[in-house]
Amino acid sequence: MSNTIKEVAKLAGVSVSTVSRVINNSGYVGEKTRKKIVDAMDTLRFEPSSIARGLVSGKTSTIGLLLPDVSNPFFAEVARGTEEAAIESGFTVILCNSNWDLERERMYLNVLKGRAVEGVIVIGNRSAERDLIGAVSPLPCVFVDRKVSSDQSYIWIDHEKGAKIATEKLLSIGCEHIVHVTGPRKSTSARARLSGYLKTMKKSGMEPKVLSGNFRFTGGYEAAKALFLNDNPPDGVFAANDMMAIGIIQAANELGVSIPNDVSIVGYDDIDMAKCTSPALTTIRQPANEMGRAAFSLFKNRVSEMKIEFDAKLVERKSTK
Amino acid sequence: MSNTIKEVAKLAGVSVSTVSRVINNSGYVGEKTRKKIVDAMDTLRFEPSSIARGLVSGKTSTIGLLLPDVSNPFFAEVARGTEEAAIESGFTVILCNSNWDLERERMYLNVLKGRAVEGVIVIGNRSAERDLIGAVSPLPCVFVDRKVSSDQSYIWIDHEKGAKIATEKLLSIGCEHIVHVTGPRKSTSARARLSGYLKTMKKSGMEPKVLSGNFRFTGGYEAAKALFLNDNPPDGVFAANDMMAIGIIQAANELGVSIPNDVSIVGYDDIDMAKCTSPALTTIRQPANEMGRAAFSLFKNRVSEMKIEFDAKLVERKSTK
DNA sequence: TTGTAGGCGTTATCAT
DNA sequence: ATGATAACGCCTACAA
Numbered sequence: 001m002s003n004t005i006k007e008v009a010k011l012a013g014v015s016v017s018t019v020s021r022v023i024n025n026s027g028y029v030g031e032k033t034r035k036k037i038v039d040a041m042d043t044l045r046f047e048p049s050s051i052a053r054g055l056v057s058g059k060t061s062t063i064g065l066l067l068p069d070v071s072n073p074f075f076a077e078v079a080r081g082t083e084e085a086a087i088e089s090g091f092t093v094i095l096c097n098s099n100w101d102l103e104r105e106r107m108y109l110n111v112l113k114g115r116a117v118e119g120v121i122v123i124g125n126r127s128a129e130r131d132l133i134g135a136v137s138p139l140p141c142v143f144v145d146r147k148v149s150s151d152q153s154y155i156w157i158d159h160e161k162g163a164k165i166a167t168e169k170l171l172s173i174g175c176e177h178i179v180h181v182t183g184p185r186k187s188t189s190a191r192a193r194l195s196g197y198l199k200t201m202k203k204s205g206m207e208p209k210v211l212s213g214n215f216r217f218t219g220g221y222e223a224a225k226a227l228f229l230n231d232n233p234p235d236g237v238f239a240a241n242d243m244m245a246i247g248i249i250q251a252a253n254e255l256g257v258s259i260p261n262d263v264s265i266v267g268y269d270d271i272d273m274a275k276c277t278s279p280a281l282t283t284i285r286q287p288a289n290e291m292g293r294a295a296f297s298l299f300k301n302r303v304s305e306m307k308i309e310f311d312a313k314l315v316e317r318k319s320t321k
Numbered sequence: 322m323s324n325t326i327k328e329v330a331k332l333a334g335v336s337v338s339t340v341s342r343v344i345n346n347s348g349y350v351g352e353k354t355r356k357k358i359v360d361a362m363d364t365l366r367f368e369p370s371s372i373a374r375g376l377v378s379g380k381t382s383t384i385g386l387l388l389p390d391v392s393n394p395f396f397a398e399v400a401r402g403t404e405e406a407a408i409e410s411g412f413t414v415i416l417c418n419s420n421w422d423l424e425r426e427r428m429y430l431n432v433l434k435g436r437a438v439e440g441v442i443v444i445g446n447r448s449a450e451r452d453l454i455g456a457v458s459p460l461p462c463v464f465v466d467r468k469v470s471s472d473q474s475y476i477w478i479d480h481e482k483g484a485k486i487a488t489e490k491l492l493s494i495g496c497e498h499i500v501h502v503t504g505p506r507k508s509t510s511a512r513a514r515l516s517g518y519l520k521t522m523k524k525s526g527m528e529p530k531v532l533s534g535n536f537r538f539t540g541g542y543e544a545a546k547a548l549f550l551n552d553n554p555p556d557g558v559f560a561a562n563d564m565m566a567i568g569i570i571q572a573a574n575e576l577g578v579s580i581p582n583d584v585s586i587v588g589y590d591d592i593d594m595a596k597c598t599s600p601a602l603t604t605i606r607q608p609a610n611e612m613g614r615a616a617f618s619l620f621k622n623r624v625s626e627m628k629i630e631f632d633a634k635l636v637e638r639k640s641t642k
Numbered sequence: 643t644t645g646t647a648g649g650c651g652t653t654a655t656c657a658t
Numbered sequence: 659a660t661g662a663t664a665a666c667g668c669c670t671a672c673a674a
Contacts, residue, residue, distance in 0.1 A: 004651055015661045020653060028659050045456075047435040051381070052651030054372040055666045062436075065416070071401045071593075076392040083391070083416050087429075092436055095386070095404050095416040108408075115383075115413055116371050217597055246597050253599040272392070276538055276567050278574045278599050325667055336645045341669060348670095349643050373667035376650050 003044045012040035023048055054116070062092045063299060064112035067123040068100045073271040074241075074288055078123055078144060081292025089300055091118075098125065109135040119299040121292075122146075124187075140302065142295045145189050153298045153306040155291050159189050159268075162284040162312030163196025166238045166266040169282070169314055171204055173321040175236030175264060178206065181213040181223045181248070183240040190215070193240045193268060209234070213244050220247025228255050228263075235263050242267040242274050242283055249277050249319065264320040268312075279318030286312060324365045333361035344369055375437055383413045384620060385433035388444040389421045394592040395562075395609055399444055399465060402613025410621055412439075419446065430456040440620040442613075443467075445508075461623065463616045466510050474619045474627040476612050480510050480589075483605040483633030484517025487559045487587040490603070490635055492525055494642040496557030496585060499527065502534040502544045502569070504561040511536070514561045514589060530555070534565050541568025549576050549584075556584050563588040563595050563604055570598050570640065585641040589633075600639030607633060 005023070009016045014033060021027045022037045029037075040046075054060045065082055067075045083093045094117060096108040105125055109132075112120055120136055123144040133141070133152060143154040163180075170178050180197040183190025194210065201208040211227070213219035220239055224247065227234055239245035245267030252259050259265055259279055267274060270285035287310055294308045326344070330337045335354055342348045343358045350358075361367075375381045386403055388396045404414045415438060417429040426446055430453075433441055441457055444465040454462070454473060464475040484501075491499050501518040504511025515531065522529040532548070534540035541560055545568065548555055560566035566588030573580050580586055580600055588595060591606035608631055615629045 005653095006651075016652085017654085017662075018660055021660090024653080026653095030659055033659080045431070047431045049376075049437060049651050050435045051372055051375045051437050052666090053653075055370075055376050055651080055668090056653050058666080060372060062415075069401065070391055070404070071394065071397040073392065073394070073397075076394075076397045079416065080390065080392045080418055083418055087417075087432070092432065093416050094383075095400065095414050096408075097401055097404050111408070111413065114368070114371055217593075250597055250599060272538075273594050273597070276571055276594070277597070278571060326669095327667080337668080338646080338670080339644060342644090345669080351643055354644080370667055373650090374669080376652095376667080377669050379650080 003046045005046075005048065008037065008040045008044055008046050011044060012036045060116045060118055061090055062094060062115065062117045063296070064094045064096060064108070064115070064117045064120040065123075066096045066098060066105065066108055066112075066120060066125065068098050068125070070095065070097055073273065074269050074286070075123060077271075077288035078292040078295075081289035082121055082296050083292075084289075085293040085296035085300075089296070091296070091300075105132070106135050113139065121295045121299060140299060142298045144291055144295050147188065147307075155295050155298065155308050155310070157189075157286055157291070157310045157312050159192035159312065160196035160199070162268065162286075163193040163238070164200045165312065165314050166268065166284050167197050167200040169266055169316075169320060170236035170238060170264055171200070171206070173236075173264060175234075176206070177209075177232070177234045178236040178238065179209045179211060179227060179234040181211045181220060181237065181239045181244055183213060183215045183244075185212075187215070190240050197238060213240060215241050215243060217243050217247040217250075220244030221251045222247075224248040224251035225255070228252060228257050233257070233263065236266075237263060238266045238268075240268055242269040242271045242281060245281055245283065245319075246273060246277055249279075249281065253278070259319050260321045266320060270315050274315075274317070277319075282317045282320040283315050284312045285315045286310070323370065324367045326367070326369065329358065329361045329365055329367050332365060333357045379437065380439060381437050382411055383415060383436065383438045384617070385415045385417055385429070385436070385438045385441045386444075387417045387419055387426065387429055387433075387441060387446065389419050389446070391416065391418055394594065395590050395607070396444060398592075398609035399613040399616075402610035403442055403617050404613075405610075406614040406617035406621075410617070412617070412621075423452075426453070427456050434460065442616045442620060461620060463619045465612055465616050468509065468628075476616050476619065476629050476631070478510075478607055478612070478631045478633050480513035480633065481517035481520070483589065483607075484514040484559070485521045486633065486635050487589065487605050488518050488521040490587055490637075490641060491557035491559060491585055492521070492527070494557075494585060496555075497527070498530075498553070498555045499557040499559065500530045500532060500548060500555040502532045502541060502558065502560045502565050504534060504536045504565075506533075508536070511561050518559055534561060536562050536564060538564050538568040538571075541565030542572045543568075545569040545572035546576070549573060549578050554578070554584070557587075558584060559587045559589075561589055563590040563592045563602060566602055566604065566640075567594060567598055570600075570602065574599070580640050581642045587641060591636050595636075595638070598640070603638045603641040604636050605633045606636045607631070
């Protein structure tokens with residue numbers, strides 16, 4: 001059942017070079033011969049060995065995708081976008097879950113090099129920039145959701161602006177006591193969101209209030225319990241991601257705090273789940289799929305020192321007045 | 322960048338086969354020669370080409386993972402389990418999203434063959450069994466969540482039993498009008514769940530009632546609207562998966578139907594989201610991560626005609642009395 | 643203990 | 659328009 005170009009040639013009664021020509025349609029091939037070969041190819045269900053091709057060309061048509069955890073909805077969607085774009089270009093994606101672990105990030109980068117991938121796409125990593133770039137070098141690398149100062153390229157969303165939009169939304173509906181629940185300090189995107197919130201609050205002359213979170217459901221849930229049990233509960237909450245916002249909604253529901261009457265909630269990401277909460281979550285949309293696709297295209301076009309910026313957009317649902 | 326074995330040989334003043342021997346440390350190599358070669362290797366920073374190796378040995382330490390869509394939480398978790406187990410064995414996983422499309426399934430299987438993967442793990446496919454096995458042959462293949470009659474191996478959960486447990490739970494809390502919202506007809510696991518529901522209802526002498534669903538949020542949502550607006554609304558609903566159950570909860574909340582007072586809901590899968598709904602969803606847990614790991618181990622140990630069965634378990638939360 | 647040579651599946655360069 | 663044949667980088671008998 002293993003089919004090589006040789007067997008196709010034999011079945012079609014021609015030489016391997018002619019078969020190779022029709023595969024790559026290069027050079028001249030007579031119509032009749034071409035047809036015979038094409039027929040032979042699909043009766044044999046022939047698929048050229050990309051390994052052998054790789055040997056000749058030195059290329060593997062493979063990239064590595066390094067992320068903390070595919071089972072996180074945001075990363076899953078980025079992964080999906082990357083993979084879709086890759087396959088359209090004849091590339092294949094190796095999946096690597098670093099599990100938020102620095103040691104594993106480094107390990108994977110080495111594995112990927114050994115696999116002779118042509119490039120790496122990195123998302124949501126925690127490594128220090130210099131470590132990361134050292135480890136990945138000399139492979140071309142695209143960073144997603146992280147600005148990087150060297151000559152690598154990256155995909156970036158202006159989270160500061162997104163946070164500004166979120167905060168302004170809360171302001172515009174008359175909230176007077178707006179709290180921000182942050183993501184982990186090490187996350188650059190979490191820091192950008194915090195900064196956007198702080199600046200917007202300052203500009204509007206409001207008093208900011210910040211609680212530390214961790215990007216996880218429980219983080220939001222616990223923050224909200226503390227918040228709503230307080231004697232001065234907020235009337236607006238901006239959570240640094242949707243998972244935490246959902247935790248907040250859950251806590252509010254349990255405590256009998258009415259959304260959006262007593263408090264309005266804005267999240268960040270627009271994961272699928274955001275449509276399904278009660279009430280449905282108003283949030284800042286990150287186009288995760290497109291970001292994944294863009295990352296691949298940056299790699300594919302071998303553009304270094306290039307950035308693509310996306311716009312974070314407000315998606316209004318029922319958790320805000 | 323990377324040097325070849327030939328250059329190492331030249332620098333060390335030996336033949337390539339001797340170098341090859343030290344690389345794979347096979348056969349006899351004199352201590353002095355070995356040292357010379359090792360030195361040469363690292364002054365040249367030599368790294369053997371995994372492409373060339375793959376061509377010769379036919380082994381790539383790579384497997385393909387074919388699933389409909391990584392951004393579906395259940396598949397994402399299986400993917401994670403598979404990838405974790407794989408890397409622990411020095412294997413690498415190529416991610417393939419078939420997008421529920423038969424044509425793409427076949428296309429990917431061919432791509433994977435071309436990549437010389439050593440095996441394939443297939444989840445949630447829709448292809449007819451014979452097509453699938455024909456397309457993947459002669460690669461070893463493990464099917465997840467699908468029974469297969471040939472000599473392939475598979476991972477299986479007894480969904481009929483899971484459905485029985487779900488239905489019995491509803492019965493045990495006194496529900497007298499229990500509806501089942503199904504998954505797509507083509508899905509074997511959906512059919513098994515339906516069958517388990519039907520048998521259990523029959524045994525208890527209750528009248529079954531079945532609505533067609535599609536495994537998606539909207540499917541549950543629409544089914545529930547129809548159900549609760551009816552003049553004879555159910556007091557128990559068993560949804561064939563969590564996404565639909567969440568749609569049902571959403572619809573109930575919007576309609577002012579109280580869960581679990583007016584109606585109890587049981588889902589299936591125990592995706593992360595199930596903890597986060599209001600009220601939190603009682604559901605049948607599938608150990609997705611373990612299933613992924615088990616799939617890899619079945620492949621790794623080259624066991625064919627082997628099956629691993631998992632048990633579906635009830636996770637009680639707040640959507641049932 | 644070490645070297646020689648053939649081959650893995652393709653592509654590319656010559657000839658024919 | 660088509661066919662030999664030499665690489666690509668490595669492994670593995672088989673010789674020496």
